[in-house]
Amino acid sequence: MSEIEALCQSMLGCRECGLSDGRTRVVPGEGPDNPRIVFIGEAPGWQEDQQGRPFVGPSGQLLSQMLAAVGIKRQEVYICNIVKCRPPNNRDPLPTEISACKHWLDAQLELLKPKVIVTLGRYSLARYFSGESIGKIHGRHVKRDGVIYFPMYHPAAALHQGGLRSAIEEDMKKLAALLHDASAAQEEKMQDKAEEASSQQQLSLF
Ligand code: URA
Numbered sequence: 001m002s003e004i005e006a007l008c009q010s011m012l013g014c015r016e017c018g019l020s021d022g023r024t025r026v027v028p029g030e031g032p033d034n035p036r037i038v039f040i041g042e043a044p045g046w047q048e049d050q051q052g053r054p055f056v057g058p059s060g061q062l063l064s065q066m067l068a069a070v071g072i073k074r075q076e077v078y079i080c081n082i083v084k085c086r087p088p089n090n091r092d093p094l095p096t097e098i099s100a101c102k103h104w105l106d107a108q109l110e111l112l113k114p115k116v117i118v119t120l121g122r123y124s125l126a127r128y129f130s131g132e133s134i135g136k137i138h139g140r141h142v143k144r145d146g147v148i149y150f151p152m153y154h155p156a157a158a159l160h161q162g163g164l165r166s167a168i169e170e171d172m173k174k175l176a177a178l179l180h181d182a183s184a185a186q187e188e189k190m191q192d193k194a195e196e197a198s199s200q201q202q203l204s205l206f
Pocket of ligand 1: 041042043044045048053054055056057059060081156
C-alpha cells in the first residue's frame with residue numbers, strides 16, 4: 001500500500017468532528033500517487049457519501065466532462081475536498097469542521113506534492129487566497145514556492161447559475177494551456193541539462 005493510500009485508509013475511522021455522526025462513508029479523495037494536479041472541492045454530497053468517492057454526483061459528472069473537453073484525463077488528476085465527510089443536507093461546512101479536517105488535507109498535499117493546485121469554490125479558495133473573491137480572481141493563477149495555484153468556480157455553481165458554465169469552461173481552457181506551457185518548459189529544462197551533461201562528457205574525453 002502506498003503512503004497516500006495508507007493515509008486515506010486512516011481517515012476512515014476519523015471521529016474528530018460531528019460530521020462523523022451523520023456520514024455513511026468518509027470520502028478521502030482519489031487519484032494517482034504522483035499527480036501533477038490536485039483539485040480541491042468543498043465537501044462530499046449525497047452520492048459521494050454513499051460511494052466514498054469524490055465528485056461522482058451531478059457536479060462531479062460536469063467536472064469530468066469539462067476536464068475531458070480540454071484533454072485532461074480525470075484518472076490522471078487527484079481529486080479531494082476540504083472536508084472529508086458530508087455535512088447534513090449538504091449545508092456549508094462549519095469553520096470548526098474545516099479546521100478539524102485540515103490536518104488530513106495538509107498530509108495529503110505533503111505526500112502528493114502536486115505542481116498545480118486547483119481550488120474549486122470558495123472554501124478551497126479561502127485556504128490559499130484568504131479575503132479574495134472568486135468572481136474577481138477565478139482563472140488567474142499565482143505561483144508560490146514552485147507550486148501553481150489556480151482558482152476556479154465550483155462546478156455546482158454552473159448547475160445553479162447556467163451563466164457561469166462558460167466562465168468555468170474558459171478557465172478549464174486556461175488551465176490546460178498552463179499545463180501545456182509548464183510541460184514544455186520542463187522538457188526544455190531537461191533537454192538543456194542533457195546537452196550540458198553531454199558537452200561536459202566530451203570535454204572530459206580531451
Ligand atoms: N462537491 C464537492 O465539493 N465535492 C464533492 O466531492 C462533490 C460535490
